[in-house]
Amino acid sequence: MNSEMLILFFIIALVLVGIAIIFSSLAAPRSTNPIKFDPYECGIPTEGPAWIQFNVGYYLFAIIYLIFDVETVFLFPWAVVMKSIGIRAFVEILIFFFILVLGLLYAWKKKALKWA
Secondary structure (H helix, E strand, O other), X not given: OOHHHHHHHHHHHHHHXXXXXXXXXXXXXXXXXXXXXXXXXXXXXXXXXXXXXXXXXXXXXXXXXXXXXXXXXXXXXXXXXXXXXXXXXXXXXXXHHHHHHHHHHHHHHOOOOOOO
């Protein structure tokens, strides 16, 4: 493919994307209802300010939980092939658990597991 064809390809792509953006902005339905911009609270009217700051510890706790939860998903394939692989699989899972325990100890030391 020569350079003129490549330039033409990018120009056509930009024009088509531009047309799609312009068409969608013109054809999209619009609503000026102020309720549309309220945060969704399951149909219940909000009380007080909707934008309040949460303690970062909650997010950190959730992320650590997700990391360890996803890591345990790797245990199922290991359990399936452990018998056929033998001692090598056992050593690899010990290394895996060692790394997990190091992560847990690090989170514990940084007090990331405190809930309040």
